[in-house]
Amino acid sequence: MLPTTSAVLPGGARVRVCRLGPSQGEPLVLLHGYPDTLQIWGRLAPLLAIGRPVIACDWPGMGASDAWPGGTTPTHQAERLRQLLDHWGVPRASVLGMDMGAQPALAFAALHPGRVGRLVVMNSLVLWDEETSWEIRVLRHFGWNRWLLARAPRLVFARALRTSLPRGEVLPAAVRDDLWSCFRDPAVRTFIARLCAGYQGTLPALPALYRAITRPTLILWGDRDRHFPPAHATRLHALIPGSRLQIIAGGEHWMAWHLAEVLAQEITAFLDAPCAS
Numbered sequence: 001m002l003p004t005t006s007a008v009l010p011g012g013a014r015v016r017v018c019r020l021g022p023s024q025g026e027p028l029v030l031l032h033g034y035p036d037t038l039q040i041w042g043r044l045a046p047l048l049a050i051g052r053p054v055i056a057c058d059w060p061g062m063g064a065s066d067a068w069p070g071g072t073t074p075t076h077q078a079e080r081l082r083q084l085l086d087h088w089g090v091p092r093a094s095v096l097g098m099d100m101g102a103q104p105a106l107a108f109a110a111l112h113p114g115r116v117g118r119l120v121v122m123n124s125l126v127l128w129d130e131e132t133s134w135e136i137r138v139l140r141h142f143g144w145n146r147w148l149l150a151r152a153p154r155l156v157f158a159r160a161l162r163t164s165l166p167r168g169e170v171l172p173a174a175v176r177d178d179l180w181s182c183f184r185d186p187a188v189r190t191f192i193a194r195l196c197a198g199y200q201g202t203l204p205a206l207p208a209l210y211r212a213i214t215r216p217t218l219i220l221w222g223d224r225d226r227h228f229p230p231a232h233a234t235r236l237h238a239l240i241p242g243s244r245l246q247i248i249a250g251g252e253h254w255m256a257w258h259l260a261e262v263l264a265q266e267i268t269a270f271l272d273a274p275c276a277s
Contacts (some may be wrong), residue, residue, distance in 0.1 A: 001174050002042050006064070007106065009087055016064040018056045021049030026117050027090055028271065030056040031081070033099020033124070034192050035160050035183040037063035037173045039211065043260035048096075048267060055093075057084065059101070061191035063182045072191070072198030076207065077104035078111060085115065094271055098122040098256060103199060103206060109217070110209040118271055119217045122131035122263075123225045123253050126210075126236050134229040137160060145196050150188040157183050163226050164253040171257065210239040217243040218270045222251025244270070 002018040009015060012164055012268060018038055021027075028048055030041050039058040048054050059081055061067035070076055085093060094117040097105030102124030109119045125132060132140075139145045139156075157180055161171070170176070184190055217240050221233035230247050238246040246266055251259055 001177070002039055002045060002181030004038070004064075007087075009083075011068075013060065013068055015060060015066070016058040018045065018054075020045055020054045020056075021052050023053065025052050026092055026094060027053035027055050028094045028096060029081070029085070030054065031060065031095065031097035031105055032056075032063075032253040033101050034062060034195070035157050035179055036099065037179055037182050039178045040254065041256060042175055042258045044263055047260060047264035050268075052271070053172075055090075057090070058182070061195070062188055067187065067191050072195045073202045074103035074107045075173075075202070075209075076198065078108035079153045080087050080104075081108050082112060082115065091115070092117055094118040094120070095119040096122070096267065097124070099253070100199065101197065102126060103203075106206070106213065107209050108190060109215050110212040111218055113214050116215045119213070119215050120220060120267055121217070121236070122220045123222055123228055123251075123255065124232070125199070125203070125207065125228055126232050128200075129230050130235065131229055133163065135163065139196060140175075142193075142197050142200070146193045148194050150186075153184055160232075165258055166224075166250070166252055169258055177233065183206050210236060211241070213240050213243075214275055216270075216275065218221050218267070219243055220251075220255075220266060221245070221247050222253065222255045222259075223247050223249055224251060225253045225255075227253050242259065247264065 004016050007017050038058050041049050041056045045054050057097045058065040093106045102121040109116045219233050219237050221230050237243050
């Protein structure tokens with residue numbers, strides 16, 4: 001399990017945070033999706049923290065972090081990221097986002113390029129009109145989403161576990177329990193329902209932001225992601241000028257867990273590479 005602390009922001013909201021690696025240098029910030037918490041980075045974060053600061057947090061309103069007032073679109077989430085960086089005294093960071101953490105990472109890079117060193121995105125619903133799994137299609141319908149999250153959280157959670165890792169591989173009990181203990185909280189699920197609605201309503205507008213990204217960008221995608229096929233990655237790569245695309249063989253949705261060593265090599269090489277002129 002990743003070691004965590006609870007930081008209290010000026011308004012009184014608590015945010016659960018994990019910090020690894022050296023205290024100096026430009027940090028890498030890790031942004032999770034749902035039903036994840038920061039513990040989904042438990043294998044990858046320590047490998048990335050060799051030689052650089054790494055910060056992982058539970059999104060406000062998710063995991064063990066308090067909800068903040070305001071909207072729930074990717075641009076609202078990007079603004080929350082900006083506020084967290086300000087609170088931590090971080091003028092610039094590289095950002096890695098997956099699942100519902102990827103869209104805010106992309107939006108943040110487009111809207112605040114001076115605050116971003118490099119950008120990495122993985123396995124996410126980045127294009128509104130691209131194919132997804134049937135589970136995602138159901139959850140994109142607000143009525144079904146709200147009903148399932150309110151009435152059948154165990155079903156939603158169990159399905160995520162079964163479809164995000166290779167067959168026969170499971171999360172350690174402590175990590176699974178952390179994810180479930182947070183997801184079972186009705187307040188968390190209510191926020192996630194709002195988050196899904198906010199994302200769904202603004203997905204068609206996001207490609208305009210993708211085209212505005214000027215920071216070095218690495219797109220990592222699992223070739224076996226059952227929720228978001230690599231076609232998402234291919235189209236995203238075409239939208240972001242100068243981006244690099246790497247399809248990860250055998251990568252499932254939670255490849256940050258089951259292929260941590262492979263991803264750490266790819267991400268570290270990208271972050272350490274000299275900037276193109």
